[in-house]
Amino acid sequence: MSDYRQNYIDGTWCDGGAGRTDVTDPGSGAVAGEQALADAGDVDRAVQAAARVDRAGALRDMRPMDRGRIVQEIGRYLVVHRDEIAGLLTREQGKPFWEAQREVSGAALYFEYYGNQAATVEGRSIPLGGGYFDFTDNEPYGVSAQIIPWNFPLEIASRSMAAALATGNTCVIKTSEMTPLTGAWLARAAEAAGVPAGAVNIFSGWGHEAGAALAAHSGINQMVFTGSVPTGIAIATAAAQNVVPCVLELGGKSAAIVHDDADLQAFENDIRWGIYFNSGQVCSAMSRVIVHESCHDEVVDRAVKVARSLSVGPGMERREAGPTMGAMASEAQRDRAVSMVEQAVGQGARIATGGRRMNIPGAFMEPTVLTGVTPDMAIARDEVFGPVLSVMPFRDERQAIDIANGTQYGLVGGVFTRDLDRATRAARAMRAGQIFVNQWFAGGVETPFGGYGKSGYGREKGREALWNYVQTKNVAMKIRG
Numbered sequence: 001m002s003d004y005r006q007n008y009i010d011g012t013w014c015d016g017g018a019g020r021t022d023v024t025d026p027g028s029g030a031v032a033g034e035q036a037l038a039d040a041g042d043v044d045r046a047v048q049a050a051a052r053v054d055r056a057g058a059l060r061d062m063r064p065m066d067r068g069r070i071v072q073e074i075g076r077y078l079v080v081h082r083d084e085i086a087g088l089l090t091r092e093q094g095k096p097f098w099e100a101q102r103e104v105s106g107a108a109l110y111f112e113y114y115g116n117q118a119a120t121v122e123g124r125s126i127p128l129g130g131g132y133f134d135f136t137d138n139e140p141y142g143v144s145a146q147i148i149p150w151n152f153p154l155e156i157a158s159r160s161m162a163a164a165l166a167t168g169n170t171c172v173i174k175t176s177e178m179t180p181l182t183g184a185w186l187a188r189a190a191e192a193a194g195v196p197a198g199a200v201n202i203f204s205g206w207g208h209e210a211g212a213a214l215a216a217h218s219g220i221n222q223m224v225f226t227g228s229v230p231t232g233i234a235i236a237t238a239a240a241q242n243v244v245p246c247v248l249e250l251g252g253k254s255a256a257i258v259h260d261d262a263d264l265q266a267f268e269n270d271i272r273w274g275i276y277f278n279s280g281q282v283c284s285a286m287s288r289v290i291v292h293e294s295c296h297d298e299v300v301d302r303a304v305k306v307a308r309s310l311s312v313g314p315g316m317e318r319r320e321a322g323p324t325m326g327a328m329a330s331e332a333q334r335d336r337a338v339s340m341v342e343q344a345v346g347q348g349a350r351i352a353t354g355g356r357r358m359n360i361p362g363a364f365m366e367p368t369v370l371t372g373v374t375p376d377m378a379i380a381r382d383e384v385f386g387p388v389l390s391v392m393p394f395r396d397e398r399q400a401i402d403i404a405n406g407t408q409y410g411l412v413g414g415v416f417t418r419d420l421d422r423a424t425r426a427a428r429a430m431r432a433g434q435i436f437v438n439q440w441f442a443g444g445v446e447t448p449f450g451g452y453g454k455s456g457y458g459r460e461k462g463r464e465a466l467w468n469y470v471q472t473k474n475v476a477m478k479i480r481g
């Protein structure tokens with residue numbers, strides 16, 4: 001592939017009405033490639049194409065087993081090209097090459113899982129007495145519009161695309177203008193797998209232009225968005241004008257409650273993955289640790305050890321899985337995280353390690369641990385979306401739950417203890433869509449994921465996600481004679 005990526009609309013590769021943008025490699029500051037940018041006219045063509053394919057029934061009328069096979073084929077294509085895609089992903093997003101490889105494999109899993117589920121979206125028969133036969137059917141909405149963020153550009157696009165196609169919808173996908181380059185691989189995969197032309201459209205564009213045009217388009221039938229709360233509200237507002245249902249996944253400020261009987265040695269691994277994976281740019285990151293006061297200092301020491309063990313630098317030089325961290329997605333995101341740390345220090349928090357920009361080219365930030373954080377500070381309430389862990393002590397269980405629940409978010413939560421009753425009480429009391437017990441990020445593509453509160457609504461992953469892409473039709477039949 002060349003360094004310039006076109007958009008993929010109605011089965012053809014095309015330039016964008018809004019011109020091109022340079023995509024910056026955050027691991028070096030150099031240009032990683034150029035991307036065509038869609039304007040409202042391009043968005044309209046993509047939606048019209050997807051609507052045309054939907055009306056023709058190319059996917060919705062296909063036998064689900066056959067549709068599922070095509071969906072699975074998309075995943076296999078990604079696996080075959082894993083290392084090429086991973087290299088591009090590292091250059092546009094900054095993550096270590098081995099993390100990018102895992103993202104490609106993770107993206108492929110969605111196509112495998114939802115391809116398998118295609119034939120299982122069954123309806124039911126409702127008894128109405130002898131004179132009737134009644135059944136429900138689950139029909140695709142039609143055109144699924146999907147707006148993708150920059151933290152996991154391939155995996156998040158695959159998550160919604162796989163579920164939408166498996167249930168018979170067509171897709172119009174806008175990638176982030178910061179990380180648009182790998183989108184072309186998804187389009188190629190769809191083409192190679194035999195997805196009908198026009199059924200999958202993938203383009204990039206500015207949020208306020210192409211994103212806003214897509215969210216407000218009267219031809220879309222369903223909307224999926226992952227990103228920030230303000231943008232989620234704007235998108236849901238636009239969709240509401242057309243009475244279009246949304247799935248919103250808007251990040252979090254997720255907390256781990258660590259009790260005095262927790263396995264603190266094992267918890268080091270949760271710190272490593274929970275807050276330093278993808279440089280902390282994970283919506284379900286473990287950004288707060290609420291730890292019993294008796295083991296607060298030990299947990300801080302262990303967190304500092306984990307943070308300092310990470311080798312931070314260009315993702316392309318970090319090819320083997322291990323204690324490494326890459327760049328953040330942009331210098332703007334890095335500077336935002338650093339300034340949130342500085343503000344926290346101004347309010348009385350202490351830096352146990354890290355907290356600064358790194359003195360090398362690119363968007364690098366030191367893995368950071370903050371102590372002395374109190375629940376009222378911005379750092380304890382707002383999403384940093386960076387490698388910054390806030391540690392807070394608690395005295396009793398009720399206080400720990402109150403601190404954990406004390407933000408506007410509710411994406412995930414965790415509890416670390418050997419006591420089953422404690423774990424169960426916390427799992428019930430924490431207001432979040434997914435609770436991890438004794439392992440952060442336990443679960444996978446099979447388990448439902450999504451938020452309470454301002455973390456959004458609707459569920460991704462698992463069978464629950466399928467119900468966001470179908471609507472119920474009831475057929476009530478009078479039997480004569």
Ligand code: NAD
Nearest residue numbers: 148149175176207208211212227228231250251283383385
């Ligand atoms: P954003 O929500 O503005 O952007 C995400 C996507 O929405 C991009 O594709 C963008 O082009 C599009 N978009 C932006 N404005 C739009 C609009 N008015 N209409 C339609 N689409 C629009 O996120 P951001 O500004 O890049 O990042 C800001 C913060 O959001 C981050 O610091 C982080 O806290 C949070 N974030 C969360 C996630 C997550 O996975 N939950 C992902 C990315 C960012």
